[in-house]
Amino acid sequence: MNTHPAGRILRAVLLTLLYLFLLAPIIVVFVESFDDSTYLRFPPEGFTLDAYRQVFANADFRSGIQVSAVTAAVTTLLALVTGVPAALALTRLRFRGRDAVESAFLSPLLVPHIVLGLALLVLFAPIPLTDTYWGLILAHLGVTVPYVVRTVSAALAGADPRAEEAARTLGAGRFTVLRRVTLPAALPGLVSGAIIAFLLSFDETVISLFVSGQSTRPLPVAVLQYVEYRSDPSIAALSVCLVLLSVAAVVVVERSLGLRRSLRS
Amino acid sequence: MAEPTAPAAATPAAGGSPAGHLTLEGLTKTYPGQHGAAVRGIDLSVERGSMLAVLGPSGCGKSTTLRMIAGLVAPTAGRVLVDGRDITGIPVHRRDMGMVFQSYALFPHLDVARNVAFGLEMRKVSRSERARRVAEALDLVRLGHLADRRIAQLSGGQQQRVALARALVVRPTLLLLDEPLSNLDAQLRGEMRDEIRRIQQETGITAVFVTHDQHEALSMADRVAVLAQGRLEQIGTPEDVYERPAGRFVARFVGRANLIEGTVAGADGPRTVVELPGVGRVSALGEPRPAGARAAVLLRPHRIALAPATADGPAAGVPDGSSAAPLRGTVLSAGYSGESLAYRIRVGAAGPVLDVERPAGPEATHAPGTEVLLTWDASAARLVDAAEDDRAGADSAPGAADAVPAAAAPHGVTP
Numbered sequence: 001m002n003t004h005p006a007g008r009i010l011r012a013v014l015l016t017l018l019y020l021f022l023l024a025p026i027i028v029v030f031v032e033s034f035d036d037s038t039y040l041r042f043p044p045e046g047f048t049l050d051a052y053r054q055v056f057a058n059a060d061f062r063s064g065i066q067v068s069a070v071t072a073a074v075t076t077l078l079a080l081v082t083g084v085p086a087a088l089a090l091t092r093l094r095f096r097g098r099d100a101v102e103s104a105f106l107s108p109l110l111v112p113h114i115v116l117g118l119a120l121l122v123l124f125a126p127i128p129l130t131d132t133y134w135g136l137i138l139a140h141l142g143v144t145v146p147y148v149v150r151t152v153s154a155a156l157a158g159a160d161p162r163a164e165e166a167a168r169t170l171g172a173g174r175f176t177v178l179r180r181v182t183l184p185a186a187l188p189g190l191v192s193g194a195i196i197a198f199l200l201s202f203d204e205t206v207i208s209l210f211v212s213g214q215s216t217r218p219l220p221v222a223v224l225q226y227v228e229y230r231s232d233p234s235i236a237a238l239s240v241c242l243v244l245l246s247v248a249a250v251v252v253v254e255r256s257l258g259l260r261r262s263l264r265s
Numbered sequence: 266m267a268e269p270t271a272p273a274a275a276t277p278a279a280g281g282s283p284a285g286h287l288t289l290e291g292l293t294k295t296y297p298g299q300h301g302a303a304v305r306g307i308d309l310s311v312e313r314g315s316m317l318a319v320l321g322p323s324g325c326g327k328s329t330t331l332r333m334i335a336g337l338v339a340p341t342a343g344r345v346l347v348d349g350r351d352i353t354g355i356p357v358h359r360r361d362m363g364m365v366f367q368s369y370a371l372f373p374h375l376d377v378a379r380n381v382a383f384g385l386e387m388r389k390v391s392r393s394e395r396a397r398r399v400a401e402a403l404d405l406v407r408l409g410h411l412a413d414r415r416i417a418q419l420s421g422g423q424q425q426r427v428a429l430a431r432a433l434v435v436r437p438t439l440l441l442l443d444e445p446l447s448n449l450d451a452q453l454r455g456e457m458r459d460e461i462r463r464i465q466q467e468t469g470i471t472a473v474f475v476t477h478d479q480h481e482a483l484s485m486a487d488r489v490a491v492l493a494q495g496r497l498e499q500i501g502t503p504e505d506v507y508e509r510p511a512g513r514f515v516a517r518f519v520g521r522a523n524l525i526e527g528t529v530a531g532a533d534g535p536r537t538v539v540e541l542p543g544v545g546r547v548s549a550l551g552e553p554r555p556a557g558a559r560a561a562v563l564l565r566p567h568r569i570a571l572a573p574a575t576a577d578g579p580a581a582g583v584p585d586g587s588s589a590a591p592l593r594g595t596v597l598s599a600g601y602s603g604e605s606l607a608y609r610i611r612v613g614a615a616g617p618v619l620d621v622e623r624p625a626g627p628e629a630t631h632a633p634g635t636e637v638l639l640t641w642d643a644s645a646a647r648l649v650d651a652a653e654d655d656r657a658g659a660d661s662a663p664g665a666a667d668a669v670p671a672a673a674a675p676h677g678v679t680p
Contacts, residue, residue, distance in 0.1 A: 166370040166372075168337070170431070170435060171359070171361075171387035
């Protein structure tokens with residue numbers, strides 16, 4: 001396109017600056033995670049892997065990782081169990097109040113998490129669901145199901161409904177059509193929805209702060225409480241681990257199915 | 266795959282059927298909340314081994330009719346019979362219909378061979394038998410070499426061949442094709458048209474084919490059913506529908522047409538003489554009508570011959586035998602399109618404007634503004650009903666403009 005050398009150089013410089021701006025916090029954290037001091041500082045002065053050892057030696061972090069992993073896994077599963085049929089109904093059926101149902105499924109995205117967290121606390125406290133796995137999972141479902149509905153709907157909207165009719169004329173009953181034609185067509189959306197749901201749940205902080213407690217403290221809440229009293233490179237090391245987890249998941253999805261395509265709707 | 270096998274679910278009626286392989290009886294579909302019916306009482310039957318084209322403009326109910334035959338749409342009233350057996354209540358997946366869709370509707374996650382094998386898997390055909398029949402079906406559509414390609418790697422024409430193979434491999438009772446050529450470019454369309462016809466004749470399968478394209482309908486089908494606004498306007502051979510249209514809708518939708526409105530003046534043997542304002546008396550073939558009735562004369566643009574009008578009067582042949590002298594007209598425009606010349610010609614001083622199509626080349630071109638003589642063969646003029654106000658919507662078919670304002674007349678459909 002722009003073949004002028006000066007234009008090309010300008011473009012390269014601008015892109016580099018943009019990416020530096022976007023990645024600066026992550027770079028700082030990454031560098032800092034190898035520092036040998038006992039508090040966060042920049043630039044670092046030594047090099048050690050102690051911070052990474054500390055993360056996995058810390059009991060709060062370890063239980064936090066466990067709580068978050070269990071919560072995220074169950075949340076993902078339930079988000080698929082509710083989100084996929086919802087997406088199927090929203091894209092393949094015409095019924096009264098379809099738009100209302102669709103809005104209801106997507107509305108948690110529009111409400112600030114702090115409002116959701118407070119509302120869930122008020123709702124859960126008397127049941128009591130606060131400080132339980134089910135409370136966390138239920139709360140996380142609210143913010144993850146919309147993504148699953150969205151990604152699966154997008155995949156289904158891109159698939160030809162005539163293919164399902166063709167399968168029926170070829171002798172497939174409704175359930176066979178669902179299993180052999182509809183779900184395979186929705187698979188890219190299903191997988192990316194699952195990964196997004198898992199990452200969102202694993203990362204969820206604000207709502208978790210309201211509904212979690214001493215016995216079920218997810219990792220982000222544990223980190224938050226840790227940094228209230230201390231700030232050492234182990235926080236940076238933990239952050240690097242989380243970033244790598246997210247990047248790995250996104251790369252896998254992008255490579256295999258195309259995340260951008262399934263997010264578009 | 267010569268003889269379609271009866272499916273497990275179907276118990277063939279004893280003694281076959283006198284009416285035809287497929288019969289529709291009063292087939293009707295009304296959608297809730299929609300004004301009027303999408304399909305209104307269609308009766309027709311298709312002979313075994315023949316191909317029926319269902320032709321009509323978009324929204325005429327042709328696709329809905331096909332989908333009712335397939336079982337994808339439940340009729341509001343009426344019946345679908347195969348070999349005399351009522352299948353109206355049988356669900357899609359047990360009807361044993363092979364269907365080809367406009368969008369091909371292939372399974373994108375399966376390769377070509379597995380797409381074709383799908384129906385065989387549903388029928389629990391053994392693996393070795395499946396492989397044999399898939400190969401046979403792919404050979405039939407000349408795609409044997411592409412069996413393990415992914416669908417996304419195929420061209421539109423190849424995808425439609427896969428769709429055909431997938432529908433035929435199960436040896437269905439009927440082959441249903443819903444606008445199978447509409448998504449293809451012009452050259453491929455011609456190729457696929459011949460291909461579908463060849464396959465239909467080779468396999469001897471009874472086929473119903475939906476299209477809005479009159480060329481497809483006329484060139485591929487044994488019989489053509491013309492639909493308008495959910496009604497069956499005419500069913501007959503391509504020649505019937507084109508040469509002897511049952512009504513003005515058919516006349517205008519199938520082929521281009523000049524329709525000149527007038528009043529019946531009397532009979533002349535088997536012919537009817539019609540007084541056309543601005544033209545004079547013209548005799549036409551068709552169902553006789555009483556004198557004084559409103560009627561229209563159909564003249565196909567390519568059936569009208571032109572000759573230069575010389576100063577000393579008519580030089581060319583006599584017209585249709587009823588008008589005393591050839592008609593005089595003035596060329597308004599002449600459009601060249603390679604193979605032919607499309608003229609617009611005003612008859613007389615203030616008569617109707619007619620479309621005339623002449624092959625380009627052998628004849629002299631008549632420049633706009635020149636006077637010409639119009640003649641036609643006696644068989645070229647057909648009598649059809651006059652325009653009716655409430656059917657004006659259906660008349661937006663390609664063809665010439667009405668020359669004379671519409672007048673109310675009973676709408677008669679000759680079966």
